[in-house]
Amino acid sequence: MQPRVTNEGGESDLVFVLGWGNRHEHENVDWLVEQFADAGYRVHALQIPVFPDDFYADYVEPVRSYVASLDEYRLAGHSTGGLIAAYLDGAETTTYLSPWWDFPPESKGVLFSLVSTLGLDAKFIPSGVDDRRAIGELTTDRQLADIPDKVSPRFIREASRGHDDRPTVDEDSVVFCSLRDQIVSVRTIGEAVDARQVRLYDGGHELFSSRRRDEYVDDVLAAVDGGPDTT
Numbered sequence: 001m002q003p004r005v006t007n008e009g010g011e012s013d014l015v016f017v018l019g020w021g022n023r024h025e026h027e028n029v030d031w032l033v034e035q036f037a038d039a040g041y042r043v044h045a046l047q048i049p050v051f052p053d054d055f056y057a058d059y060v061e062p063v064r065s066y067v068a069s070l071d072e073y074r075l076a077g078h079s080t081g082g083l084i085a086a087y088l089d090g091a092e093t094t095t096y097l098s099p100w101w102d103f104p105p106e107s108k109g110v111l112f113s114l115v116s117t118l119g120l121d122a123k124f125i126p127s128g129v130d131d132r133r134a135i136g137e138l139t140t141d142r143q144l145a146d147i148p149d150k151v152s153p154r155f156i157r158e159a160s161r162g163h164d165d166r167p168t169v170d171e172d173s174v175v176f177c178s179l180r181d182q183i184v185s186v187r188t189i190g191e192a193v194d195a196r197q198v199r200l201y202d203g204g205h206e207l208f209s210s211r212r213r214d215e216y217v218d219d220v221l222a223a224v225d226g227g228p229d230t231t
Contacts, residue, residue, distance in 0.1 A: 001046055001047065001048055001049065001062040001063065001066070002024070002046070002047040003044055003045070003046050003047075003066060004024050004044075004045045004047070005042065005043065005044055005045075006033050006034070006036075006037045006042075006043040006045065007037035007040075007041065007042050007043055008042060009042070010037065010040055010041045010042030010043070011040045011041070011042075012040070012041060012042065012072065012073075012074065013041065013042050013044060013070050013072065013073040013074070014036050014041035014042065014043050014044065014073065014074045014075075014076065014224060015044045015046065015063075015066070015067055015070070015073050015074070015075050015076070015091075016032075016033065016036065016043055016044065016045045016046065016076045016077070016078075016081070017046045017048065017063060017075075017076070017077040017078070017081030017082070017084050017085055018045060018046060018047050018048060018078060018081050019048075019077075019078040019079030019080050019081050019082075019097075019098075019100070019206075020048070020050065020079055020080040020100070020129070021050060021129065021143075021146060021147040021148065022047065022078065022079075022081075023047060023146055024045060024047055025142075026140070026142065026143050026146070027140055027142070027143075028136070028138055028139070028140065028143065028206065028208045028209045029045070029208065031208055031213075032207075032208040032217075032220075033045050035217050035220075035221065036076075036221075036224070039221050039224075039225075041074070041224075044066070044070075044073075046063060046066065046081070048063075048080060048081065048084070050148060051121075051123075051148075051151075051152065051154075051155055052155070052158050053154070053158075054158060055158040055159070055161045055162045056161075059080070059083075059084050059162065060084055060087045060162075063084050063085075063087075063088065064087070064088060067088060067090070067091075072092055073090075073091055073092065074091060074092050074093045074094075074095075074224050074225075075088060075091035075092075075093070075094045075095070076094075076095040076096075076097065076220075076224055077094075077095075077096055077097065077099065078096075078097040078098060078099075078206070078207075078208075079097070079098050079099065079100045079183070079184065079205065079206075080100050080159075081097075082096040082097060082098065082099025082100060082101070083099060083100045083101060083162050083163070083166065084162075085099070086099070086101070086166050086167055086169055087166070087167060093172070093173070093174075093223065093224055093225070093226065093227045094170060094172075094173040094174075095173065095174050095175075095176070095220065095223045095224050096169075096173060096174065096175040096176065096177075097176050097177075097206075097207050097208075097220075098176065098177050098178065098181055098183070098184055098205050098206065098207065099175060099177075099184065099189065100159075100163075100183070100184045101163060101166055101184065101185065101188045101189060101192060102163045102184070102185035102188040103159075103160075103163070103184075103185060104181075104182060104183065104184065104185050104186075105185060105187065107128065115153045115156050115157075117157065118153035118154070118156075118157060119153065119154050119157060120152060120153040120154060121152045121153075121154050122152055122153075123148070123150040123151055123152045123155075124150055124152070125150060125151050125152065125153065125155075125156065126149065126150060126151075127147065127148055127149055127150060127151050128182075128183065129147050129183055129205075130144060130147055130149050131182075132144060133204060134181075134182045134183060134204050134205060135183075135204050135205050135206050135209055136203050136204040136205065136206040136207075136208075136209025136210045136211075137203070137204070137209070137210065137211040138209045138210065138211055138213070139204075139206070139209045143209075168192075169192045169193050171193075171194065171197070172227045172228060173193070173197060173227070173228070174197055174198075174199060174223035174227060174228050175189055175192075175193050175197055175198050175199065176198075176199045176200075176201055176207055176216070176219075176220060176223075177189050177198065177199075177200065177201070178200065178201055178202065178203050178204060178205070178207075178210075179200060180202075180203070180204060181204065181205050182204075182205070183204075183205040184205065196228055197228050199216075199219055199223070201216045207220070
């Protein structure tokens with residue numbers, strides 16, 4: 001895990017767990033981090049490993065250890081970061097951006113079930129996260145180039161462990177998602193939280209790569225500040 005702190009003089013701490021393949025240097029990631037910083041937060045952006053050997057050891061425990069050093073904090077997580085965030089306790093508010101709580105239904109089948117039991121590290125399974133339209137209209141060539149086009153059975157297995165063991169989502173959290181998301185299961189989001197917790201946006205998987213992101217950022221900041229009753 002690679003942390004980067006922005007706005008050291010911020011009034012309060014916000015931990016932002018990035019999604020799979022997101023990097024600090026990506027322009028759209030940096031855009032959202034700057035929105036948080038401009039709102040007065042000391043932003044702890046946590047970049048996660050692309051290929052974990054173990055979901056808990058490589059994803060959950062490093063983030064859990066990091067937030068344990070903070071007295072109080074707000075929490076935001078995008079995609080895989082939103083899956084990791086569901087395992088954390090103690091945040092003042094939790095805001096999910098397109099959380100990866102399951103694979104989309106169309107990606108599952110008999111072959112998927114077989115592959116998900118294997119521990120092979122050979123990367124030969126298409127990731128399905130290499131389409132600009134699926135991610136967002138503002139996705140840059142650099143972003144696309146940094147996203148692996150293949151994953152391993154071990155990756156599928158460890159992600160499935162994270163999905164299967166995910167704790168119940170707190171009723172005071174807020175979830176932003178797009179009904180057009182092809183990367184995560186929107187149905188699982190709908191089953192995990194009440195409708196009052198959901199905020200829809202127009203775009204692909206990344207709200208911060210949506211061409212209409214400026215229309216939604218105030219709602220994201222309001223959710224981070226005060227939860228579902230403030231948006």
